[in-house]
Amino acid sequence: MKNKFRNCILPGYNYEGEKTTFIVMMILSGFCCLIYDYRYSTARNRLYDWNGKEKVLNVHAAMPDFADLLGWTLWGFLISAGIMLIYIGVRYNYLHQESKSIYLMRRLPSKGEIFRRCSVIPLAEALIFVLCWLVLLLLFFAIYMISTPDECLTPGQWSKIWEVRL
Amino acid sequence: MIELKNVTKAYSGKTALDNVSLTLPRGEIVGLFGENGAGKTTLMKSILGFIKYNGEITLDGQPVTTANISKISFATSEHSFFPNLNAELHRDFYRHHFPTFSDKRFYGLMEFFDLPLKKPLRSFSTGQKNQFEVIMALSQGADYILMDEPFAGNDVFNREDFYKVLLGILEPHETVLLSTHLIEEVSGFIGRAVLIHSGQIVGDVDVADLEEQGTSLIDYIKQTYNYRADRVSRALSILTDEEG
Numbered sequence: 001m002k003n004k005f006r007n008c009i010l011p012g013y014n015y016e017g018e019k020t021t022f023i024v025m026m027i028l029s030g031f032c033c034l035i036y037d038y039r040y041s042t043a044r045n046r047l048y049d050w051n052g053k054e055k056v057l058n059v060h061a062a063m064p065d066f067a068d069l070l071g072w073t074l075w076g077f078l079i080s081a082g083i084m085l086i087y088i089g090v091r092y093n094y095l096h097q098e099s100k101s102i103y104l105m106r107r108l109p110s111k112g113e114i115f116r117r118c119s120v121i122p123l124a125e126a127l128i129f130v131l132c133w134l135v136l137l138l139l140f141f142a143i144y145m146i147s148t149p150d151e152c153l154t155p156g157q158w159s160k161i162w163e164v165r166l
Numbered sequence: 167m168i169e170l171k172n173v174t175k176a177y178s179g180k181t182a183l184d185n186v187s188l189t190l191p192r193g194e195i196v197g198l199f200g201e202n203g204a205g206k207t208t209l210m211k212s213i214l215g216f217i218k219y220n221g222e223i224t225l226d227g228q229p230v231t232t233a234n235i236s237k238i239s240f241a242t243s244e245h246s247f248f249p250n251l252n253a254e255l256h257r258d259f260y261r262h263h264f265p266t267f268s269d270k271r272f273y274g275l276m277e278f279f280d281l282p283l284k285k286p287l288r289s290f291s292t293g294q295k296n297q298f299e300v301i302m303a304l305s306q307g308a309d310y311i312l313m314d315e316p317f318a319g320n321d322v323f324n325r326e327d328f329y330k331v332l333l334g335i336l337e338p339h340e341t342v343l344l345s346t347h348l349i350e351e352v353s354g355f356i357g358r359a360v361l362i363h364s365g366q367i368v369g370d371v372d373v374a375d376l377e378e379q380g381t382s383l384i385d386y387i388k389q390t391y392n393y394r395a396d397r398v399s400r401a402l403s404i405l406t407d408e409e410g
Contacts, residue, residue, distance in 0.1 A: 011259050012250030012286075098288060099245035099295075106216060107246075108263045109236040 008120045013094050018087050022125050029076030036073040036140055043069055047152050063152040066144045067160045077133035084126040091118040167191045168213060168310055173221035175208055182208040184365040193338050197352055198345040199387060200362035206345040210312045214240055236264050239308035241299040243315040249288035266307025275301040278331055293319035313344045329355045353383040361390050
């Protein structure tokens, strides 16, 4: 496994910088998700009135749309995916820095060597961010639909996400 | 054998190679001579498939592809190593990709040039970098070794010793195509000289035949290029008049 990973990195390429970017972007993107949690729980609490010490659902209250609560909070993952794709260019550029190691790479008998060493890891990193975005989108939507009282839900929540995003 | 048939290459309207036909059989040491911009580097890059061209280039009868490209090695003054990597790690990388890599040549030549094994290549001097390029090209285990101005930055003693070592280590099946401006220096160790001018092959001669005719390689090249012997005296005369 370690060898396979090593075979996807250009010789002498400083992968640490790319790795650090991945980790930092993952932490920042994850942190932005907490904003959604805060927005959702605040909006949900507003559906209830306090009758003394008892919490009573206001059946006339409407929950804000999922798309509005979500806002930009998951964008970090998609931006990070884009940044990881930039690393493909950085890696190709590395083959032209100080020397023309691209000449050596192009002389290698193994097919797809340049693509493997320049693209596979950044593409995998980008895919991880996109998958995180998708999983969290589905998870947040499921929580929204399950935890929000039916009386306060407005219809067409799923389609509203794409109306806003696309 | 490497065979070029009617190879033409133009860069944005300027012809770099003009209908070049050339064969490089196994076991020859061929000097490739020409002025700057004559097309020497373009010719080598075409053989390696680095640039697109019109015409046909074959290696032992087959087009040059990943299937047979390991039969060709390349030493270039532009350098093709990884600057952050040391020599030992380059050896590992080459061994991984070129099963014919020769450790014996690698360590022998590293010792000959007195190059460090554990220092990153970026810390080498220009001369050392060129030496390393040559070492890797010779150690790869290729049948055809292309060298493009490999000795820039090396002192004359290093170069002369290297020619001797090269002649001593080359196997009969190995072909060297050597592009250089150091014509007189290499004339004693090449078997054939190919002259290129403005993208065209203008001369292709066996050095032994020249010797038999009593012509030196440099004289042959001067004749082929219509070298004007009075060029220096004319320039001096003009310059002296101006100053006067």
